[in-house]
Amino acid sequence: MSSPIPEPVAAAPLAEPPAPRPPSRRRRWLGSLAALLVVLALGAGAWYLIKRSNEPTGGRAGFGPPGSTVGHAVAQRAELPVTLDALGTVTPLATITLKPQVGGVLTEVLYTEGQAVTKGQLLARIDPRPYEQALMQAQGTRVRDEAQLEAARVTLARYRTLLTQDSIARQDVDTQAALVKQLEGTVITDRAAEAAAKLNVEYTRITAPVAGRIGLRTVDPGNTVTANASTGIAVITQMTPIDVQFAVPQDRLPDIETQLAKGAALPVKAMDRTRSTTLDTGTFSTLDNVVDTSTGTVKGKARFANAQTTLFPSQFVNVQMTLRTIGAIVVPVTAVRTGPTGSYVYVINEDRTVSMRPVKRGESTVEVVAITEGLEAGEKVVTEGGDRLKDGAQVLLQGDKPAATPRQGASGPRARGEGRRRQPPPQ
Known part of the structure; x- marks a missing residue:
């Protein structure tokens, strides 16, 4: 007898997933705290970078390596020549075309x-032959007319004798005298023609x-x-002597006129294009009588012996004229810098720190500049490397030995690790 077939059992319906629970207050508070910590960390990092950028290049005391090596010079009192630099043109005293x-x-x-x-x-x-023949012709004409003049003078003398004897009319005497005057003029003309003929022969x-x-x-x-x-x-x-013409600023005219009134000879140097070689030395000679209104300058001339013919006509040269000399404190031109408040220098102190000091500039040359205020003789100033310095920065001078880098403070990671010994592994 077969067993009865069980009836299929209906499957239980699937349970619906539970709805997501809203985040708890604790979790929301932790998220806000984490975001706040991130913002604070970013702000602290930015503050540290700004503070570090404002520190001197040499670094803080006791941290990092000492300042970089800089070039320096000592301010000293010297006789500074007051010079006038200009671009000049060599001008010969005479240029003659042979015509x-x-x-x-x-x-x-x-x-x-x-x-x-x-x-x-x-x-x-x-070829002088045509002019020599013209000269001979003029000489012949003069000789002929001189002979006629001599004959007329003899006749005039005879007529005057006869007039005293009442043997000739006065009119004949006067006519002969006029003829003598006429022949005298002819002879003068002949002599002039002869001289012109001689001159033509010389012109050949x-x-x-x-x-x-x-x-x-x-x-x-x-x-x-x-x-x-x-x-x-x-x-x-004409090559020797020779002149150099250059432009003089109108502001320099009083100085030049004062020196010329004293009878002083103003030395002038003519240099090549690179100003590295002095071609010749001379003296200032004269000024023009009018100021060029378009440039505010006056033309001046200096005369050079040019014995070695180093100056060539129409050559461009650099002219340096010394007006006078003054006693002043001088430093190299590279030591003086210009900032928003004016000129300044970096003075090197005894502890190898620098101080930014405002100064007042005076006369200058290509190499040095006079300091009228703000600096004393004997003080050291930075000439190279000043672009990366700030007031109070630590520097090294050329020849100084760099000091050993000091260790970090006790709060650093190395200090915290010092004194610890490696523990042996547990057995």
């Missing part, structure tokens, strides 16, 4: 291009009017030249 005074064939050129010539030296020659010899350096040749022998040609046959430039 023929008569026309003709250029038969000889007796100079070499770029040659140094002396005054009166024969440089070229024009072209000579140097001044000593200097001759330029490039523009006409070759065999060419026909004309009188007073615009180009000429060459140009002579």
Whole structure:
């Protein structure tokens, strides 16, 4: 007998998940506290960084390495020349274009291009034969007219004798006297023509009017030249002595006029483009008579011997003129800095700290500057490395040995670890 089949049992319905419980008050309080701690930590870190950035570069006392090495110089009293620096142009005393005074064939050129010539030296020659013939003709005319004048004078003397004997009319005497005067004028004219012919013959010899350096040749022998040609046959430039023209600020005019009134010779140096080499030394000569309103300067000239011909016409040079010398406390130019309140220097104290001290500048040169207020002779100032310094910073001078880095305070991690010994592992 078969067993009865059990009836299927209906499955129990699935239980619904419980609804999420709202966070408790304790958990919310802990979250707010954690956020507050994060904000406080960020604020403390920012405050520490700002405070550290305001500390001197050399670091706080007892923490970190000492300050960086800086260059220094000692303020000292010296005679400082008051100078005027300008850009000048070399100007020759004379630049002469050799132009023929008569026309003709250029038969000889007796100079070499770029040659140094002396005054009166024969440089070229024009064919003189036409002018020599004209001179001979003028001489012949003069001799003929002088002979006629002599004959007229003899006749006039005879007429005057006859007039005293009442053997000739006075009108004939007066006419003969007028003829003598006429012939005298003719002879004077002949002599002038003869002198002009002689001058033309001399003009066929072209000579140097001044000593200097001759330029490039523009006409070759065999060419026909004309009188007073615009180009000429060459140009002579006087090299020794030579002038340098430069601009003087109008504010410096009283100083220059005062020194010139005393009869003082103002020395002037002409230097090359880099101001590293002195080409020649000379003296100030003169000022122009008017101020250029567009630049506020006056043209000045200085004269140089130029014995070595180191100055070349139209060359640009750096001019340095010494007006006077003054006694002052000087420091290198690199020691003086400019801030919002004016000029200042970093003074190095005995404990190797620096103090920022305002100063008043005076006259200066390319290398040093005068300090009229704020600094005494013998004090040390920073010349290099001042860009990374602050007032009160610790520095090292060149040649100083850096001190050993001190350890941190007892509150540091190293102090807390000092004195501890490694415990042996438990057995």
